[in-house]
Amino acid sequence: MAPFKSGYISILGRPNVGKSTLFNRIIGEKIAIVAERPQTTRNRILGIRNVEGGQLIFLDTPGLHEGRSELNRRMVQTAISSGREADILLFIIEAFSPLVEEDQWMVKSLRETKGLPFLLINKIDQVRKERVLPLMDQYRRLHPFEKMIPVSALTGEGVDILLEEILKSLPESPPYYPDEVFTDQTERSIVSEMIREKVIHQTFQEVPHSSAVTIESFKEKPEKNLVVIQGTIHVEKDSQKKILIGKGGQRLKKIGEAARKEIEAFLGKRVFLELWVKVEKDWTRDPRALDALGYSPR
Template sequence: MAEARHFATIAIVGIPNSGKSTLLNALVGEKLAAVSQTPQTTRSKILGVVNRGSSQFAFMDTPGIHQPQHALNQRMLHHVEMALSEADILLWVVDADGFLGHGEKELAKRLKTATQPVYLVLNKIDLLSKGRLLTKIVEYKDLMEYREIIPVGAKMGQNLEPLWAILERDAPEGEWVHDAETFTDQTERAMATEFIREKVLRKTREEVPHGVAVVIRRWIETGHDDFPEDLAEDGAYLEVEIIVDRDNHRKILLGSGGAMIKDIRQSAQRELKKLLQRPVRLDLHIKVEEGWRDRPDKLDQMNL
């Protein structure tokens, strides 16, 4: 008789910057989600599928939970709620090197009301000693009950095997939902958009990253009238708008003599070449759209 199949939907939740997207990428073994040190990097729900033996795991990376200040943030939190309601297993990712603050305490209150088991993932173990890690475990144990507590270092892929072993042990019996080749629900276009925004976030600070959105206006392949003559035939030419909230943010993004936007363009182009595995030419335009984060029509257009 064939071995029984197992299937689990797993929500990856936590406050901003704890390393949720880094963990998703590490578990899937592909870069699916943008990663940066700016809180609120992830704005939607990102699926990553992994098959191991008889088990299929559907991980959902989610935006970091925070106080919503704009319609955009409310939509971000809606993605988290969706993931929390769909999942069989909740992975609560915390920055073990960080301070256990108000955000974590509020989240613990929310997770206590969940019907699913909560697995505490203490991330960034590369940054702290064994002694401090033990102190952290004690602090978090005070907040609520966990099915398991698993220390990992998502960035360097440390200690992921024990996490896999636990997930394989606990995945409920059930048919696979995704076919064996599927590893994400993200289109190349969606990933390209996110990776361009990631480059902007990595190079800007404070208020600028939060007010930035990226929209691919045109994606042109060979044969089109506007396809650049000097681009290799298998290349892709992308006309991209970087939307900012204020005119002074536009100036910051441009940088002196256009140095900043040039830098962003070059690093985004490199990243997209890796993603698409062919030559890419990016054309970036900065556009000011004041208050876009509170405009439902804009958010709809951006699939947020």
């Protein structure tokens, strides 16, 4: 029998390239939130996929970018340090994006890591196949990638091949986690992220980047198959609070309804969700506020 393999796989790349979409597809659950906008993921999220003969532990990370605020800095630091822990690095690019200076900078940051670098060309559902080869050639000249695999996180194309290739490259090791564990995220943190996702989907300009969500209380009422959740959406300015609440409270109501539906499906229970909006002046620049909101680099 083949020896058991197990290890950590860090998912890295610029914002919006599809890291969290790929992560969710591989884990088979929506743990990480996804949006059309860049800089959605802010923390490192662990997810486990057990396959025959192996345990694959994936780390979803914030997009690598040049941010101005302390929040941006912490996000990038989180991504880079998760790369240092990993046995394999999945460096994701978009099939339709030409190689630019930022990509070169990112690939350089990989040089200081010990993990095996894979290049994933994502979103191949969006391009004709002949466009992928020249892009691979460019990246090959930039860095000695162990493997280059075209995928579509959206349709799943190429993902089985990716999992096989990962398993081949992982070290021999017993599993790190028991079989039934699939993430390190708590119900509470998944719920707060679901709310934040709806904020991102339903607001514009700087509001998504200026919003954070905390859960104030999470009370189970088993006799009614109900969970009562109270959450706070933190923004940086009064003007953002106004936008978030909307005319007559309409926008906040929509955000709450969309979030409640998703939370109910996730928990398998009825949910009563109450949301407040609070102004926390310039929290994206304030180290103490960032710690309090759960954005400490790891």
